[in-house]
Amino acid sequence: MAKNINLKIDGITVSVPEGTTILEAARQLNIQIPTLCYHEDLCIAGNCRVCVVELKGARTLPASCAMPAAEGMDVLTNTLKVRTARKHIIELLLSEHNAQCTTCYKNGKCELQNLASEYKISNGETFIDLVPSKNYQIDAYSPSIIKDDSKCIRCQRCVRTCEELQHVSALGVAYKGDKMKISTFFENPMFEVVCTNCGQCVNRCPTGALIERNYIDQVWDAIYDENTHVVVQTAPAVRVALGEDLGVDTGEIVTGKMVTALKRLGFNSVLDTDFTADLTIIEEGNELLTRLKRALVDKDPNVRLPMATSCSPGWIKFIEHTYPEYLDNLSTCKSPQQMFGALAKTYYAQKRNIDPAKIVSVSIMPCTAKKFEADRPEMRSSGFKDVDFVLTTRELAVMIKQAGLDFAKLPESDYDSIMGQSTGAAVIFGATGGVMEAALRTAYEVVTGREVPFDGLNITAVRGMDGVREAAITIDGTKPEWNFLEGVTLKTVVAHGLVNAKKVMDSVRDGKADYHFIEIMACPGGCLGGGGQPVPTNKEIREKRAKAIYQEDTGKSIRKSHENPEVVGIYAEFLKEPLGHKSHELLHTHYKARQRY
Amino acid sequence: MSYTQLKRVDLIFDTEATTKDILQTAWSKTNEQIVNELLESGLKGRGGAGFPTAMKWKFTSEQPEKERFVICNADEGEPGTFKDREILFKVPQKVFGGMAVCAKVIGATQGFVYLRGEYRFLLKELQKQLDDFHGILKDLGINFSISIVMGSGAYICGEESALFESMEGKRGEPRNKPPYPTIAGFRSKPTVINNVETLVYAFMITKHGAKKFKDLGTADSRGSKVFSISGDTPKAGIYELELGMTVEQFVEEFGDGDTKAVQVGGASGFCVPRKKFKDTIIGFEGVPTGGSMMLFNSSRSMYNVLHNYLEFFEEESCGQCTPCRVGCQQLMKGIEAVKKGKKHAAYLEQLMKLSQTMKITAKCGLGQSVANSFSSIVENFKEEMIY
Incomplete structure (x- = not known):
């Protein structure tokens, strides 16, 4: 005590x-x-x-x-002494800072600007403008993150984020004195270093020094182009955070208002990433069961366990750089965003009878790494770029404001069809542990014919905000075709934040853990704490968003992915079977090792 | 000119007694005795900040954590200071001896000498002397060893917590204090970090007892001190002098007859103009110094002197905290602008206020002292800044 x-x-x-x-x-x-x-x-x-x-x-x-x-x-x-000192410090920071606020992406959301305004740094003689002597650089090569040193105040929040929360250390401090700056390995562009594009630094940068690359204008252009059909998908975590940027209380679910807003913005079809989240569960769940069968029944030495989730593009780039020898442990499933993109220009195009060349596929993501993911060469299985533009939750909020919509007062609407229907299992993808829970709900039922033995389908052991959470579930009463799993205790672990991913992967590498299934999300709290979510972020905010996500799950009439009628439909009409030929072509992929330096 | 009113002292470079003898004397005493003698002697840290050495040792020895370190700060980087180099060159074993006595008191078995990067030329001989010293320790059955760690040339790493960071393989940046090194220093373990000269004095006080040291100097500044004297003086060099003299007395002995100002304590110290020579005591009651004494005669432009210091700090600030990183740039660019007439002379007043903020808000002792030379030079030589 x-x-x-x-x-x-x-x-x-x-x-x-x-x-x-x-x-x-x-x-x-x-x-x-x-x-x-x-x-x-x-x-x-x-x-x-x-x-x-x-x-x-x-x-x-x-x-x-x-x-x-x-x-x-x-x-x-x-006191006067304190006030004078603070004012001096703010003035000093401003003298090193490119203060062209009116054309800054963070205008109105900059902590330095707020302080300057609060302390009325306006009268009297100012200090000498140091910016012209600085030779500041802008690193705008990454599809995800733009780093503008002229806006940097050297607070090192990004450096600490990258090291403490993510164990990536793509950003560090270089040089000293007046030349001190935040930089990367050999001052290479962010695009060429170990950066996972997670955007946690962007979420914590007080100024406009680290921002997402925004695609707002490109999306407006597509919407206004009459020759295109613009579809938009919305990730699970967006609906519990978007409101924060639009005058709605933290933790309020705004799914219906968001759908209305997207329709009013002019998207031709407003669809849901949750649909492909459900699809992911079917594919990934079957993949896990297949791997278990190969390991337990066929005694196949080449089968790689534990299997790890592959939804989080920050995690994918992290494993490519840091644990490339474990790339085969990744589920081959693409992320729900990319599954959606591939299906939008194939299945959706066919069903709606639209030329896929005319489809512009936009996604709204809580994530900056999704921008990088959409640009990957692996993500063109429809014959086109599967996802054309990725906007963060923040960018969508900007568009809604630009369109003059009073978001808080908007009526609610439903998603369009097809690829707009989802279950509670899909929405919890937005929280750490959610993919695990959704997968268990389905896999257990596939194997036993019964629902998971947890009160109200809530697998609370995998929920929460602890960095690493282990859970085990013993399977009994299996259906005849799955009797090799009878009595097997399925060992799972959930980690969020790459610093925790490292802990899990180290214990796997060192043979200290015998997990079957690993869920890893790059961002603290999972996607709800993603690098594209409204600023600020902290534990309290993330917990409120998580609460909202589980509330959305509970409120859904269908809460198991395999019961999603549109998912059942797509297998009947298009994919035929999980892990089938079409699935492999469109929904699965492999990643390649990257060097650490 | 009359030869010396200043008392020369020979504690540091005296080699009358062997290291082994002094170590034996030390080991015949209890730790409490050693600390009490140090306390009685009034020895304060010779790096500049002047913290009572006995207290550092005592606090560290009282920590619950048993793994402790003693570190010799030989990152002598203050412009105008070169006395540690001489001490390490001439009497390295006394430095090691001081560390061993400290190790005895605090219960450490491992010590480090953090050697300034530019002093690499000393390393070979120092290592040889250290090997001999380890031999003596072995003969005496003392379980203690010292390693020499090289710095890489950053001024800031002379700041104790930045030095720990550097030793731990990290970027040399000062830490937040508290916690102080006595509680969490190198590898977050209780650590005594002393200046080279301090360790030798501690060693000699162990040999002679407190009185010989205490009888020298003044109430606030006991004992003697090694000075690095440079600039417009016919007698540049290293001198061990009794503390308590005024700048006037100092200038009488070391000046060239035309001394206009003395920079006491190096670039981060204070500039004393001629009119204040008489009333300024060199020591903790007046202007403290880590040993650097730079004399300037009337041929020197104090603007150039200040510009030179500011240029140094602009580059040598670690860059992490705002007041030091940006403040140094503003002070330098500011005096340039005034000199060139791009800013009104009144701008100096604004910079003076800024320098006050820097002194009270910077993160570390260095950052807090970088503006000392600015404020004392501008205050006393304002016309030289403008015209």
């Missing part, structure tokens, strides 16, 4: 557990101290210094984010 510390902040006494910082203690008192380098998800850097406070008896002004509260401290947050 930690002991309590008593201190005074602006004359108000507060008691906090030992180890609490001054910043945290002040927040308990609803005293707002400005921050820039501080982020709840990351370790303390204490380098921007904008959170300085006055500590009676101390010569210097400590950074409140880095200073632990101590017994008897007398802290002042709003």
